[in-house]
Amino acid sequence: MDRAWVYLVTGCGFIGEKIVELLSQQDYIKEVRVFDSVAKGEVEKFTTGTENVLRACCVLNVPYVVYTSSVAAVGPNTSHEPMLRGNEDTIYSGEVELPYGKTKAMAEKLVFEANGKKMSNGGKLTTCIIRANTVYGEKATYLQELYLFAKARNSVLNYLEPENTERNYTYVGNVAWMHVLVARNLQLKPDLLAGQVYYSYDDTPTRKGFLIRHQLLSTMDPSVRLGSHIPYWKMWLMIQLHRMIKVILYPFWKPQPFLNLPLLNTIVTTFSYETDKASRHFGYKPLFTWEESKHRTAQWLKAVAGNLDTPQLHEKKN
Template sequence: MAKDLVYLVTGGSGFIGEHIVKFLHKEEYVKEVKIFNMNKGGFIEDLKGGSTTITFIKGNITDYNQVLEAVKNVHVVIHTAALVDYLDERPFEELEAINVGGTENVIKACLASDVPYLLYTSSISAVGPNKNLDPMVGVTEDTIYHGEHLLSYGKTKAWAERLALLANGQQMSNGNKITTCIIRPGSVYGEKGQQFLNQYHSVKYQNNRINYVQPDHAAQNYEYVGNVAWMHVVAARQMQLNPHVLGGQVYYSYDDTPVKLLKDLHREFFTELDPDIQIGSQIPYWKMWLIIMIYNSIRLILKPFWKLKPFITLPILKLLNVAFYCDTDKAFRHFGYKPYYSWVESKQRTCQWLKQASEDLRKAKKNS
């Protein structure tokens, strides 16, 4: 079994990327983890010491020469860098440049530099839901699901997936062939999940009431970030040991987190911090649609003077009204993946972070 390996994690300072780096730092077979990112995460200083070296490389995934320099002498690339935009707020050209063009750069650089293993972080959005809002209930990696993507983000991730799959088996400059595979996370929660923290504060602002839009049938997948990261680490290792099994494959990420409505997931976590929090009222679809229309009109009027950030968009409103979740054990069957953290542990770790992050924010406001 090969040791003294060098890994490169693009987007290694991001939400999922940081947790991948932390796992790799503990693995005895890893000599060095390179982080390729625009920003240096504060957690890097905490990983100094030990047998695994952490190297930060400041760079832009859209710059091929920077990517090419970063992959030199690397054995495995885990490509998590992406522009995540569920609000459809960013121009499509920007999403395309980062999510598609960036993936093209990584593949091209791996082939040129003889990097034999590339693991790509995709998203369930690469499959759907579609604009018809057809449900994706209990889908597996073999499920056929058609239709135009609801989100521009999903469209770019699907495009990048195709590039990664086409790259599998291509010849590198040394004559050997590259092995690629893909992991598709769903909705990810956990430490440093800023959206989760914002939602908690929103509930507190609304007098401890969890108001919601989702109908009862619109359950969705949620996975703890630590388990998503662990699946990447296990898959990357098994790609080296069993490339004939994992090469050209796609895997949904999953763990023991129950499939739920978002309001029920919020209640699971938020009541641990404040037992007074309760489920509030369901906001009718038509009413939320009207609020969005009015808000968008105000944004348009104020655009020359003030750029308001959308709190919800029509695509997200539609997304919240369709059921989509996977039901698969392919990752276990192909490479023995099991969640690193149980549902109870995932919940406990996330609540501890939520509590600390909320306290830190309260102190910061008090001192400002």
């Protein structure tokens, strides 16, 4: 592969910005281009972004597509059945409930179907998928919000998930690095990577989300201490009460977004995986160690701690 490649990153948010940064450091890449929400007015007339990207690739003879998906596209399902340390081949049935997961599942289907599709020059489109999990690191706004919540409660960080609940966490730099390697090896080894899906992972030391969050925040501010588990029934009651008050007082009171029941059920359900597929297929190794990832995250949090806005809960961020 001695030609110089041009890469296009569609979306330059939390993960996308890090992908652009790492792509720009690769000497085999001629140019990195970004297509982001600044073009929103121009693309509002289109209904499905992923579908249009795939169609454009076939028309313009862009041969490779790496789609950034999420573990939310797989589960937990509407029955909230757990998956404990599965992998890319684990069979898990049922439909996801949260809108974010539904749209990711729909987009994944389009990407899988587009693999091998004929382009206008007679060549074939080659696609694969990376499923990110809970991603932390610089510019992870949910960490800002958690810090504000903790400081408002005398630096105590309480948590919703039971202590036996497992979820994977990955540093944003390692998620981005996996994208860089996948994009490169999709060109070098298309027969192996075409149509594949890869879960992101690194050496973040535990699948206990509340422990990871506490370590990240306490590294930045040692006064932050781990609190206690908030019982499911208590949060369920709070959600129902919030809904009732909102209905009664609408339109005179328009509260900030609050945790909903489908999201609560997702938080308390184990959905974890254990895999080395990316290592086996394209030699992936985390670019950043846990200590580096923790330090970088803490340094960023320190830098922005004085400019934090009022916290809000959002489905996608959680």
